[in-house]
Amino acid sequence: MGAVRYFQGDRAEVIVCRGSALSYSRHNHVSTLTLGLVLEGAVELETDRGTEIYRENGLFALPPYAPHSLLARSPCTLVSLCVPKELAASGGMEEAREAAAPLLRRAAGPEAADKLLEGLARLTPGEIREPEAGPLAKLRARLEAWPELPWKLEDMAEAAFMSKYHLIRSFRRETGLTPHQFQLQNRVRKGQRLLAGPATVAEAAAAAGFCDQSHFDRQFKRLVGLTPADYRRRRRSCP
Numbered sequence: 001m002g003a004v005r006y007f008q009g010d011r012a013e014v015i016v017c018r019g020s021a022l023s024y025s026r027h028n029h030v031s032t033l034t035l036g037l038v039l040e041g042a043v044e045l046e047t048d049r050g051t052e053i054y055r056e057n058g059l060f061a062l063p064p065y066a067p068h069s070l071l072a073r074s075p076c077t078l079v080s081l082c083v084p085k086e087l088a089a090s091g092g093m094e095e096a097r098e099a100a101a102p103l104l105r106r107a108a109g110p111e112a113a114d115k116l117l118e119g120l121a122r123l124t125p126g127e128i129r130e131p132e133a134g135p136l137a138k139l140r141a142r143l144e145a146w147p148e149l150p151w152k153l154e155d156m157a158e159a160a161f162m163s164k165y166h167l168i169r170s171f172r173r174e175t176g177l178t179p180h181q182f183q184l185q186n187r188v189r190k191g192q193r194l195l196a197g198p199a200t201v202a203e204a205a206a207a208a209g210f211c212d213q214s215h216f217d218r219q220f221k222r223l224v225g226l227t228p229a230d231y232r233r234r235r236r237s238c239p
């Protein structure tokens with residue numbers, strides 16, 4: 001699997017995969033702008049705009065909520081920078097760059113850090129899109145804020161004032177995922193945040209809304225590429 005490390009700062013996260021063949025099925029990054037830099041090998045990125053291959057020094061950006069999948073075509077080294085959309089939307093990306101720079105240099109070294117920071121500087125706030133406000137905006141916000149709540153599809157449809165089938169079609173068109181997939185993804189993200197603190201894996205699973213730890217483990221590994229226990233071991237907090 002290679003070495004995978006998560007470096008967490010106050011306002012940014014860096015993920016360094018060295019010699020890794022991890023691949024990620026279709027998902028999106030809620031409220032987060034992500035930049036990826038391939039240092040060795042190649043990755044295949046599929047988005048709504050098509051499929052592209054990125055090789056050594058290849059740089060890509062994923063706006064918040066943009067559905068995508070990532071396939072490592074061979075063991076590769078990839079550095080990913082994640083910053084909150086609020087920082088990314090600041091004028092000229094300056095605030096995002098200031099927040100990310102120290103963490104990037106510590107986690108990935110100066111050369112990779114400079115390339116990612118240059119890529120961040122080239123983006124404009126207009127490229128940091130998110131789904132338009134509409135009948136699904138409130139539901140989407142609730143699923144992000146409280147994914148652990150036991151919402152059934154009928155509850156979601158009622159909250160969005162539409163039929164179940166219309167909800168599924170509209171939600172998939174807007175986010176690339178069904179409402180249930182989006183809820184599961186946000187439950188895993190909440191689990192990640194809890195594992196960054198003192199919570200045990202069992203405590204994180206329960207607080208994130210999973211009925212048992214084995215379900216949490218399966219969904220977490222599918223989305224993150226690691227088990228919750230591995231994620232805790234490979235994570236580093238950086239000031």
